[in-house]
Amino acid sequence: MEMMKKRTTTKRTLLCLTITLLMGVMHAQAETKVTKAEFGKMPDGTAIDIYTLAEGKYEVRVMAYGAIVASIKTPDRNGKVADVALGFDTLNDYVKKNDPHFGGTIGRYANRIAHGTFSLDGKTYHVPKNDGDNALHGGPVGFDKAVWQAKQIRNGVEFTHLSPDGDQGFPGNLTVTLRYTLANNALLLEYTATTDQDTVVNLTNHSYFNLKGEGDGDILQHKVQIHAQEFTPVNADLIPTGELQPVRDTPFDFQIHHAVDQRINEKSDQLKLGMGYDHNYVLDNGGKLTQVAEVYSPESGRVLSVSTTEPGLQFYTGNHLDGVKGKGGHIYSMRDGLCLEAQHYPDSPNHPNFPSTELKPGQHDHQTTIYKFSTR
Secondary structure (H helix, E strand, O other): OHHHOOOOHHHHHHHHHHHHHHHHHHHHHOOOEEEEEEEEEOOOOOEEEEEEEEEOOEEEEEEOEOOOEEEEEEEOOOOOEEEOEOOOOOHHHHHHHOOOOOOEEEOOEOOEEHHHEEEEOOEEEEOOOOEOOEEEOOOOOOHHHOEOEEEEEOOEEEEEEEEOOOHHHOOOOEEEEEEEEEEOOEEEEEEEEEEOOOEEOEOEEEOOEOOOOOOOOOOOOOEEEEOEEEEEOEOOOOOEOOOOEEOOOOOOOOOOOEEHHHOOOOOOHHHHHHOOOEEEEEEOOOOOOEEEEEEEOOOOOEEEEEEEOOOEEEEEOOOOOOOEEOHHHOEEOOOOOEEEEEEOOOOHHHOOOOOOOEEOOOOOEEEEEEEEEEEO
16 A cells, blocks of 8 residues: 555655645635744743734644644634633743643654664664653653744744754654644644654644633543544553554444543443543545544534544543643643644554654655634
8 A cells, every 4th residue: 555655755745736735725715914922931041932823713822842832712603712722821831841742743753652662774773761661752852842943924834943863862863844824714734854864753733622612621522533444452551553453343433423422431441541542543544635533512613623644643532631730720630632643653663564654865754734623
């Protein structure tokens, strides 16, 4: 299957053209107001800017620290606006308390790498372990803890980060560009990565959504649909076993809408291991920019649809939120937010049967994810 092949420049060029056309349509239909302000200072005194993207009743704020999505304000079915993204009010809290990775841009490798070890070109590399015996979200100092360079662009902002050779144990100087644009009620994330040595890369956004509004209770009544016929089961360390397991006749079947709590407490070894849903879905999109998921809140009427070019989607139901004090003093408890992380599969460098995450010099890794908001 083509999805299983290594990334090629030709494939990425065609994808880039498709994305450019899509962005052109979006930009032709709407003009978003973009403003910049200082959000705070890092412990070393570095000033961190935050950008506000505003289009009618829709507003997104993104900051240079971690290229983090700090807030997403959308109207409900009655036109009442609320922030649907969990997070903090201050830069200091993001720097010191963001263990849940609220809104962060995750890299170099999103999700888990078993034992913090992988091999590439016959050489073994080690990423510092920060999740038991495994490396999680790029190691202890991942991309969501870096200060990115930023510049304003039409309808949004462009962030750039250079991860030097050896950063968290990964080979090669990796340059990542991430564009956030807001148009037609849709937040578009476009990533591009290049390297000067063979390396692995897996990027995603780690926003937690509550379509009732952050701090307004749990997401158990949210209805979720994921266009995937298979998922990757995990072992006790939440590392994929290497299998692709059909979702049919299991609690993991979201091919039609199901409320989160409809089957989350069923007797299932996989649900027990994840303390709920914390699993990668094998998407049916064939590597094309396609709608792959939808979330609907019956209480608010808000709808979130997710489109992506990525082969996987990590569905996480905030199982490890344990009383984090967030925006406005709100306490985020277990299952008060959910994540839909478009990415490659966890631990892919150690599973040759998974879609490759290798990136070589001269290649461009392009990926796109769109979070679109509406009501019903």
